[in-house]
Amino acid sequence: MHVRVATRRNRDGTPVRYLQLTHNEWDPATKTSRPKVLHSFGREDQLDRDAIKRLVASLTRLLDPTTALAGTTAAGADGLAFTSSRPVGGTVVLDALWRRLGIDTVMTRLLTGRKRDPRTERVLFALVANRALAPGSKLAAAGWVNRRTHINGLPETSDDACYRAMDWLLEIAPDLEREVFWQVATLLDHEVDLLFFDTTSTYFQTDEPDPPVARDTHGRPVPDPPPATTEGAATTEGGTDTAAGDTASEGVGFRTFGKSKDSRDDLPQVVIGMAVTRAGIPVRVWCWPGNTTDSALIRQAREDMRDWTLTRVMWVADRGFSSKENRRELRRGGGHYIIGEKLRSGSAEAAAALSRQGRYQHVRDNLQVKEVRIAEDERFVICFNPEQADRDAALREIMIGKLTALIDGTDTLSATKRAELRGRISTMPGLHRFLRTTPGGLLRIDKKKIAAEANLDGKYLLRCSDPHLSAEDIALGYKQLLQVERGWRDMKTTLELRPVYHRLEDRIRAHVILCWLALLLVRIVETTTADTWNRIREDLQELHVGTFEGPAGTFRQRTELTTAQRDILTKLGIDPPKKIVELGPPPATS
Structure with a gap:
């Protein structure tokens, strides 16, 4: 099959060329090959070249990418140029996990019927991938998408599109958080019967806190606040217990002064809470005003996740959450807790537990435990580390x-x-x-x-409400609380939670959600591959997509997979990306 040029002459002798798509057929009678016209394109000077390009592109899709590429480059190899190369390995892996968790499906469903850019889901994925691969401001993230990476379905974006996507992310956060929790519990088969909760704070480089705003019991702004009242308000030293009580708290700004866990009491801050599974997978994140104390935050977390749990949940928390109100709330509905108790609190229970005699039982490595019975409905476990x-x-x-x-x-x-x-x-x-x-x-x-x-050297004291857990399981369960602390460390360093390039409360909340989603994907990679994200990211980012342009069109091809990259994809159950990533017609000429 080929294109034949037929020439005719006008009466004045000028030649006119006609283009025909022909196919040679064998004539057994004459024993010769005769051309058969399959389609006539018309006069060459009146040819619809755009239609020809569309036809070529349509036919190319029927071919294997390598075969199609060979055919197109053969015609224009002389003008072929290698124009750019971008890392693609990290985004390929993160995108595959993003889709495996169904995050793209949830966002696409919630976008249906809304007057929003259909690429909003892709923009949000790009912002999450940016936190994991090259964290920066949203303006820097837009430049990263446009010039320094390849994201399937998002050739380019803008900082305005990023901000609009963040605003929408905050709207859909409840539905998204619930879907992520169920996917972690069912699709990824992670145990969620033991949830670890802890808080941190992050400060802002500004001298003045935000103006006071009336808030509800969850620390959210109240559009039409009720008359101010102090009845039922719960306050503690160092801040307002904005997550407790049935009445709206007194007005407070979101970025405000409080007890900083970064030792920066001189700067306004916000408080962030996170719930993590025993495998280290973060399943939910919260934000509160900067002066909110730890004492009641776990009660809000428990309330928010009440309808999500698959079975009975054991909450594990540090000493800052050991108030009587917290313990009573966590036991509602058959739940239980493991909570650290302050050794120097002066409480009668702690003093009684420490004064009891008894032998320590060696548990594991350098950990020894001793159980002490003081109350009928609670158990105390003293943990001792000789080192x-x-x-x-x-x-x-x-x-x-x-x-x-x-x-x-x-x-x-x-x-x-x-x-x-x-x-x-x-x-x-x-x-x-x-x-x-x-x-x-x-x-x-x-x-x-x-x-x-x-007498307190190397010791810490635990409370537990579960009558069936062994002292060893209680101690080891509490020790896993380090997973949350590791999550805070990675969120503040690898994912660069701080500095926060936002001043509006909703944007700050959306930024924290983006960091949580990035940490979620990173933790899944680490727990599946049994390797650190920093090492995996270094290997993945060596996989590039090169862009070639020429008269025959534009195509993008990935580099060959290394052994390390192939091993990572195999462990994660992700198919290698296609060798020919994209084929396109040549750019239109004006």
């Missing part, structure tokens, strides 16, 4: 040595000078703990305090 005890004792000796050097010879000083020194030491909590002042105003080392502290 940590040695470190605690060594650190205490260093602090006592420093304190001794400070107060040595102070008996000869005046009462005023000793009072000044005592004031300076009071600003050093580690040293001030072991300082004792005699009735006569002399400074001494508190030996009773040293003995009391030595």
